[in-house]
Amino acid sequence: MDWEKELKKMKVCDFDELPGPKSKEELEEMKMPFEEYCKKAFDVGNEFVKPDALKGIRWLSTTMYIFTPHSVTNLAELGAECIKIEMPRMGDPMRHTSPFNEAYLYPLHDTRPMSGTGLGFTNANSNEYYITLDYHVPEAKRLYYNLVKMSDGLTECYRHGTFDRWKQGYRDLMEINPRFIYVWGGGFGYGPKIFGGSYDILGQAHAGLASVTGAHEDFGGHATKASNWCIDWYSGSQITTAILAALYYRNKTGLGTMIEFSQVQAATRC
Incomplete structure (x- = not known):
């Protein structure tokens, strides 16, 4: 040339x-x-304006704490309409964490306060709508099914098999909406500990991540949790990626799917 x-x-x-x-x-x-x-x-008239990337997508969130809620709030940040369904009376336990929701601010409560909202909750569940449903009440169950009919998918983190017992798991919802995308986020995935609960520090420990943090045992050290909730945040981001892939797959085939993910899976990729 x-x-x-x-x-x-x-x-x-x-x-x-x-x-x-x-x-x-x-x-x-x-x-x-x-x-x-x-x-x-910061135009007051534009506080509900969202990006157009996921405009028209409606996603349900029956999640708690950080791991799975983070995956949904990522969708909300990209423009999806996300509806978080919380437990009646108490709501997401993450609401009752510090900062700005410490127990000493509520002297009438011996344990965590049952009112107020800590910043940890707003950080993991931003840009969403919030409702409560008691799944054991028939009227609430019908409302839940109606939401499924008009939504694109759901993310949940209850113990494995819980939603199946309540007739609102993947098999039940696919009969209502064949295009539905169902996400289950657990601590350990399918295996010996499938029914066990988990949170960030357990995910780090079982995946071996905590073993490479902190001082060596020769210097009096021991396995140490990473400073922040890295497995929660990282797991949520990976679930978001899987959801986007499922939406793309549905656009090509017209079919919904189920996504299973665990904290241990995420920790092994950190």
Whole structure:
């Protein structure tokens, strides 16, 4: 290839054709007072505006704490309409964690407060709608089924088999909505500990991640949890990726699917 001829063919961009101010005077005219910038950036009328990437997708979240809620709030950040279904009276236990929801702020309670919302909950469940349903009440169960009919998928984290016993698991919901995408997030996946509950520190320990953190035993150290809830956040992000793949698969085939994921799976990939 004759590079000199190719370079001559290339158009050199003229400075005047570039976007933006061309002089100091034009730059001064484009400057905006900070107060006006804030009003524009945080327009009160646009607080519910979302990106268009997942516009039109409705997702149900029957999740708790951080692991599975994070996977749903990622969808909400991308524009999906997400409805979180919480337990009656108490709600998601993550609501009752610090900061700003410490027990000493509620002296009438001996244990965790049953009201208020800590920042941990809002961080893991942002940009969603919140409702409560008692699945043992027939009217609530009918409402749950109606939501499934008009939704694209659901993420849940109850003990394995719980939703099947309540007639609201994958097999039951696929009869209602064949295009439905069902996600179950557990601690250990299908195996000897499938019925066991889990949270971040257990996921780190069982996957071996905690064994490579902290001081060596020769120096008096021991296995140590990573400083933050890394397995919760990382697992949630991986579930979001799987959901996006399932949505793409459904667009091609018209079929829903079930996704199973565990914290231990995520920890082995950290």
